[in-house]
Amino acid sequence: MKNSFRKKPLSLLLEEMKSEHRLNRVLGPLALTSLGVGAIIGTGIFVLIGVAAHDKAGPAVTLSFAVAGLACIFAALCYAEFASMVPVAGSAYTYAYATLGELFAWIIGWDLILEYGVASATVAHGWSKYFQDFLGIFGLGVPKLFANAPLDFDPSTGVMSLTGSWLDLPAVLITFLITVVLVKGIKESAGFNAGMVIVKVAIVLLVVGLGAMYVKPENWHPFAPFGYSGLSIFGHTIMGEVSTGGAPVGVLAGAAMIFFAYIGFDSISTHAEEARNPQRDIPIAIISSLVICSLLYIAVAAVITGMVPYDKISIDAPVSNAFKQVGIGWAQLVVSLGAITGITSVLLVMMLSQPRIFLAMARDGLLPKSFFGAIHPKFRTPWKSTILTGLFVALLGALLPLRLLAELVNIGTLFAFVVVCSAVLIMRKKHPEAERPFKAPLVPFVPLAGIVTCLMLMCSLPAENWLRLVVWLLIGFVIYFFYGRKHSELNKIKS
Numbered sequence: 001m002k003n004s005f006r007k008k009p010l011s012l013l014l015e016e017m018k019s020e021h022r023l024n025r026v027l028g029p030l031a032l033t034s035l036g037v038g039a040i041i042g043t044g045i046f047v048l049i050g051v052a053a054h055d056k057a058g059p060a061v062t063l064s065f066a067v068a069g070l071a072c073i074f075a076a077l078c079y080a081e082f083a084s085m086v087p088v089a090g091s092a093y094t095y096a097y098a099t100l101g102e103l104f105a106w107i108i109g110w111d112l113i114l115e116y117g118v119a120s121a122t123v124a125h126g127w128s129k130y131f132q133d134f135l136g137i138f139g140l141g142v143p144k145l146f147a148n149a150p151l152d153f154d155p156s157t158g159v160m161s162l163t164g165s166w167l168d169l170p171a172v173l174i175t176f177l178i179t180v181v182l183v184k185g186i187k188e189s190a191g192f193n194a195g196m197v198i199v200k201v202a203i204v205l206l207v208v209g210l211g212a213m214y215v216k217p218e219n220w221h222p223f224a225p226f227g228y229s230g231l232s233i234f235g236h237t238i239m240g241e242v243s244t245g246g247a248p249v250g251v252l253a254g255a256a257m258i259f260f261a262y263i264g265f266d267s268i269s270t271h272a273e274e275a276r277n278p279q280r281d282i283p284i285a286i287i288s289s290l291v292i293c294s295l296l297y298i299a300v301a302a303v304i305t306g307m308v309p310y311d312k313i314s315i316d317a318p319v320s321n322a323f324k325q326v327g328i329g330w331a332q333l334v335v336s337l338g339a340i341t342g343i344t345s346v347l348l349v350m351m352l353s354q355p356r357i358f359l360a361m362a363r364d365g366l367l368p369k370s371f372f373g374a375i376h377p378k379f380r381t382p383w384k385s386t387i388l389t390g391l392f393v394a395l396l397g398a399l400l401p402l403r404l405l406a407e408l409v410n411i412g413t414l415f416a417f418v419v420v421c422s423a424v425l426i427m428r429k430k431h432p433e434a435e436r437p438f439k440a441p442l443v444p445f446v447p448l449a450g451i452v453t454c455l456m457l458m459c460s461l462p463a464e465n466w467l468r469l470v471v472w473l474l475i476g477f478v479i480y481f482f483y484g485r486k487h488s489e490l491n492k493i494k495s
Contacts, residue, residue, distance in 0.1 A: 003485065004103040004480075006490050007100070008097040008098050008102070008490065010098055010431060013094065013098060026274060027271060027276060028281060029284050030194075031194065032282065033284070033285040033288050035267065036265050036267070036268045037292060038197045038264065038346060039263065039267045040261065040346075041200055041201065041297075042339075044065075044261020044262065044297055045261075046130060046317075046318070046343055047316070047318070048261050049300065050313045050314050050321075052257045053313050054311060056249050057249070057253070057255075059223050060224035060225075060226075060250075060251050061258070062305070063228070063254075066298060067457075068255040070453065071450065071457060072290055072417075073290065074421065074447070074450030075417035075454065077440040077441065078447050080282065080283035082094075082269070082427075083272045084278065084279045084280075085437070086272075092108050092416045092417075093112055093357055093360055096109075096420075098423075099422075100419070102366075104419070105364075106361075106366055108415075109360070109361045109366070110479075110480075111415050112416055113357055114412045115413050115416060117392050117393060118412070120354070121392075123346045124168075124347055124394070126316075126402065127340065127343040128169075128171040129317050130317050130320065130336055131340055133321070134333075137329075142170060144165060145164075146168070146169035147165055147170075149168050150165055151399070152401045153401045169398070171394070172394045175393045176390060178347050178351055179351065179386060181348065182352055183383045196344055196348075199338060199342070203337075203339070210323075210331060211306075211323070214307050219308065220305060220306055226250045226253070227241050227249070230460050247462045248462070256410055256457040256460040259457055260410045260413050263413050264349060265285075265289055266413070271356065273356075279437035280437065282438075307322045319339060351389055354385075355389055358382065358385040358388075358389075361484075363489070366483075371384050411458055412469065415469070417454045422447070424440060
């Protein structure tokens with residue numbers, strides 16, 4: 001067990017950056033910020049607003065976005081410090097390896113695989129619903145057998161039910177399309193994403209500007225029908241109300257539900273190895289994308305809950321459906337088209353990030369290098385793990401319902417943020433001499449605030465999410481102790 005807590009020296013990480021077997025450094029600050037905005041704006045605005053407002057917070061979902069954004073700001077400043085210090089692929093996994101040791105690095109890496117995989121499946125599901133909403137405008141549709149996941153989940157009762165469908169075919173098809181684009185190359189992927197980001201930001205501004213004209217203030221009353229709290233510990237509510245099914249509800253429960261919509265800045269750090277000037281550009285991209293998107297999220301949430309009573313907001317396509325309910329058919333068409341574009345860019349960035357985690361773990365010997373560490377000789381992308389990611393995302397997106405996916409991904413994201421904030425404190429103590437091109441301000445307050453707020457939101461998730469996380473981590477422990485620990489590259493150094 002002693003070897004399981006060995007740390008990867010900072011000097012070794014910096015030396016590895018000079019290796020010729022690295023990814024292409026082709027991304028500037030604008031492209032990186034665009035990747036962040038591409039990952040953040042999408043599912044949170046176009047899909048999860050409906051779930052959070054309808055089931056958890058009502059019009060107070062605007063406060064839920066503010067709380068989640070605040071927690072993200074603390075974590076983002078910590079991410080920016082690490083990304084400027086160690087600009088290599090791996091994100092929180094790499095940071096944990098240098099500060100907490102190999103076992104903790106494995107735990108966070110395994111957790112990130114769950115985070116990005118399930119987040120991508122959630123996004124693919126949201127894309128499918130808006131695509132079908134778009135087809136419905138023209139009187140077209142997907143056959144029922146292929147229109148939805150075979151299961152649905154009702155949080156008010158906690159019961160799973162059959163939908164009558166076999167699988168969500170549109171979710172599968174968009175996943176395969178994105179996989180092909182990602183295998184082609186990072187530069188092409190970033191350019192494809194930048195075009196989609198321009199379109200969806202324009203659509204978001206249209207939603208805010210046009211939707212504000214149809215806001216009825218009475219729809220904001222009661223503002224917080226489920227209360228302002230929703231704090232629970234392992235499913236036992238200690239502050240606030242619970243749904244019929246026993247799940248916590250309220251502003252904090254809503255924030256925990258929509259939290260993963262902010263994880264685009266997290267994905268920026270996974271591309272540090274592909275940044276031209278990572279010490280400067282990564283912190284700029286992380287902070288600017290988070291601030292831009294937080295303001296847009298809060299504005300859209302206020303407008304949508306003002307246009308339609310919270311209990312009448314659509315779960316699957318809330319924004320386009322809100323315009324349909326107020327009788328603006330052309331806006332429904334434009335918003336649906338913009339949502340399809342926007343959610344596509346989110347899916348692209350999420351699926352772009354997971355293979356980089358696999359790559360970092362394979363380089364350290366914790367996963368088989370021949371597969372997860374394979375770089376395509378022409379495209380210079382981790383093509384094998386990209387294809388595996390596509391298959392995993394397509395399977396989850398085809399078979400699991402949105403509500404279940406959304407809650408599952410959040411606990412993994414929050415856990416990763418807690419580790420990064422803790423790692424900043426450890427590195428400041430153990431390596432005060434290390435060069436930090438960007439330093440998180442107000443340490444130790446910022447990382448401690450990040451830890452507290454993220455743990456608070458983790459506690460606001462239903463108890464089943466903790467069980468799923470534990471099961472996933474137990475599977476990871478089996479792989480680590482039977483393969484990763486024995487094949488670790490640190491074994492060669494120590495010997």
